[in-house]
Amino acid sequence: MKITKVIFLVFAVLGLMVGGAMAADVGKGKALFNDTTLGTSGKSCNSCHPNGKGLEASGAKSKFKIMGKTQNSLEEAVNFCIKMALKGKPIDPKGKDMANIVAYIKSLKGKKAVKKRRRRRKPIEGC
Ligand code: HEC
Numbered sequence: 001m002k003i004t005k006v007i008f009l010v011f012a013v014l015g016l017m018v019g020g021a022m023a024a025d026v027g028k029g030k031a032l033f034n035d036t037t038l039g040t041s042g043k044s045c046n047s048c049h050p051n052g053k054g055l056e057a058s059g060a061k062s063k064f065k066i067m068g069k070t071q072n073s074l075e076e077a078v079n080f081c082i083k084m085a086l087k088g089k090p091i092d093p094k095g096k097d098m099a100n101i102v103a104y105i106k107s108l109k110g111k112k113a114v115k116k117r118r119r120r121r122k123p124i125e126g127c
Pocket of ligand 1: 047049101
C-alpha cells in the first residue's frame with residue numbers, strides 16, 4: 001500500500017514538472033504571431049491574419065488547404081505560412097515556439113462567441 005502511494009506521488013510530481021515545462025504560453029505565441037523576425041519579408045502572421053482573423057476554427061482542424069497545397073496538421077500549416085508567406089525558415093514542429101503559436105491559434109476559438117454576446121447586450125442597455 002505505502003510503496004504504491006510513494007510511487008504515485010513521485011509520478012504525480014514528475015508529471016507536474018514535465019507538464020509545467022511543456023505548457024504552452026498563449027502570450028508568447030501571440031508575441032511570435034506579431035513578430036516580423038520569423039521571416040524575411042518584413043511581415044508577421046498578423047499582417048495577413050489580423051488578430052488571428054480567419055484562424056478561429058483552425059485549432060480544431062487537422063487538414064488545411066493553403067495556396068492549393070494540403071497541410072496535414074496545424075504545425076505544418078504554420079510552417080507553410082512561415083516558409084511561403086514570411087519567407088522564413090520553418091521552425092521545429094515539436095519545439096516550444098511552435099507550441100506557443102499553436103496555443104495562441106487555439107485560443108482564438110472562443111473569440112467569435114464573445115463578440116456575439118457583447119453585441120447582443122447593447123440593445124438591452126439602451127432599453
Ligand atoms: C502573406 C500573407 C500571410 C502571412 C504573412 C501568413 N499567412 Fe497564414 N495564410 C495565408 C493564406 C492566404 C492562407 C490560406 C487562406 C486561409 O485559410 O485564410 C493562410 C492560412 C493559414 C492557416 C490555415 C487556416 C485554415 O484554417 O485553413 C494557418 C493556421 C495560418 N495561415 C497561420 C499563419 C501563421 C502562424 C503565420 C505566421 C507565421 C501566417 N499564417 C502568416 C496568408 C498568410
